Amino acid sequence: MPDIKQQISELRASALKELDGLSQAKELEEWRIGYLGKKSRLTELLRSLASLPIEERRELGQASNVLKTELEAVFKNKEHQLRCGELVAAGEMMDVTLPGRPFPAGHLHPVSQVLSEISDIFAGMGFQVVEGPEVEWDSYNFDALNIPPEHPSRDNMATFWLDSPPKEPEGWRMLLRTHTSPMQVRTMEQVAPPVRIVVPGRVFRYEATDATHLAMFTQIEGLAVDRGISMADLKGTLFEFARRFFGADRAVRFRTDFFPFVEPGAEMAIECAVCRGGGCRLCGGSGWIEILGAGMVHPRVLERAGIDSTVYSGFAFGIGIERIPMLHYGIDDIRLFYSGDLRFLKQF
Numbered sequence: 001m002p003d004i005k006q007q008i009s010e011l012r013a014s015a016l017k018e019l020d021g022l023s024q025a026k027e028l029e030e031w032r033i034g035y036l037g038k039k040s041r042l043t044e045l046l047r048s049l050a051s052l053p054i055e056e057r058r059e060l061g062q063a064s065n066v067l068k069t070e071l072e073a074v075f076k077n078k079e080h081q082l083r084c085g086e087l088v089a090a091g092e093m094m095d096v097t098l099p100g101r102p103f104p105a106g107h108l109h110p111v112s113q114v115l116s117e118i119s120d121i122f123a124g125m126g127f128q129v130v131e132g133p134e135v136e137w138d139s140y141n142f143d144a145l146n147i148p149p150e151h152p153s154r155d156n157m158a159t160f161w162l163d164s165p166p167k168e169p170e171g172w173r174m175l176l177r178t179h180t181s182p183m184q185v186r187t188m189e190q191v192a193p194p195v196r197i198v199v200p201g202r203v204f205r206y207e208a209t210d211a212t213h214l215a216m217f218t219q220i221e222g223l224a225v226d227r228g229i230s231m232a233d234l235k236g237t238l239f240e241f242a243r244r245f246f247g248a249d250r251a252v253r254f255r256t257d258f259f260p261f262v263e264p265g266a267e268m269a270i271e272c273a274v275c276r277g278g279g280c281r282l283c284g285g286s287g288w289i290e291i292l293g294a295g296m297v298h299p300r301v302l303e304r305a306g307i308d309s310t311v312y313s314g315f316a317f318g319i320g321i322e323r324i325p326m327l328h329y330g331i332d333d334i335r336l337f338y339s340g341d342l343r344f345l346k347q348f
């Protein structure tokens, strides 16, 4: 009896080992005949049990049948495997066990990423996000913002004018907006105070490019109008924004500036990320990078938009977006954002 047990065990080992090495349907058929066929070693072994005493016959018969069931199962499995392999090779079936092919998904441009991050920060402070037209009337871009045609500050904003007939009867002319500030007026014309909005979008200026200037760049405008709004609200809002975006350890400079549509006016600069205030090419040696203009909305702008300036006051600001990731990551040339160089863009 130990001899037959041994034979069953050896038979099992050799059957499984051989099966493992098979790769062709023809070889598999030979294996089936050799191990499970009518003249196979297993069939012979089962036959030989007939001469054994009943007790041994029962035990060994059971062991042989277990082996037979196992060999039939592994055969079926292998047959299925080989069949699938043939179908996959013929392109008729997909091998779902293969690892997936990487899908080259893109991601948002760094400027878009920063824009949505900044919008989120202001949304968290109660500002609503709205958008406005990139092609604008000079009336909204300049006149309604207290910049009449002869005003010298129009020179600061070299303008791309559109070759289109003036809008009558006012004689308005069409241009590519030079800042997002026209949306201050458009919003105040439509919505009664209290107003709290931010306006992300592209702006255009007819000017030479350098490490910190582009002819097309992005701004985000902010406007808050309500009873009792003061310069303290403006400063508090902008310092909170700088703290949330740049972190508490970055120095912030807040000082007076002039814009015809605010009174008083201010500008905010952040400590240069490259030189940390020491002076370098990016910050023009000053150690600071100006990121926004701001101020208390001029009473004339409020009145022109139909808001009573004796009851309401407001603050506004306009942030240059590209300069923000420059400061954040220490990028020393603004032109990289629009160079289309994937080696640069993939880093964000």
Ligand code: YSA
Residues within 6 Å of the ligand: 178, 179, 180, 181, 205, 207, 212, 213, 214, 215, 217, 219, 221, 259, 261, 262, 290, 291, 292, 293, 294, 295, 296, 297, 315, 316, 317, 318, 319, 320, 321, 322, 323, 334
């Ligand atoms: C001021 C007062 C307000 O109550 C509201 C908004 C403003 C900002 C004003 N409309 C404006 O456009 N001011 S600005 O000409 O100084 O530009 C604002 C920011 O845009 C700058 O601080 C700078 O960060 C960025 N910027 C200006 N010219 C740029 C530029 N970024 C890239 N390329 C240029 N050419």
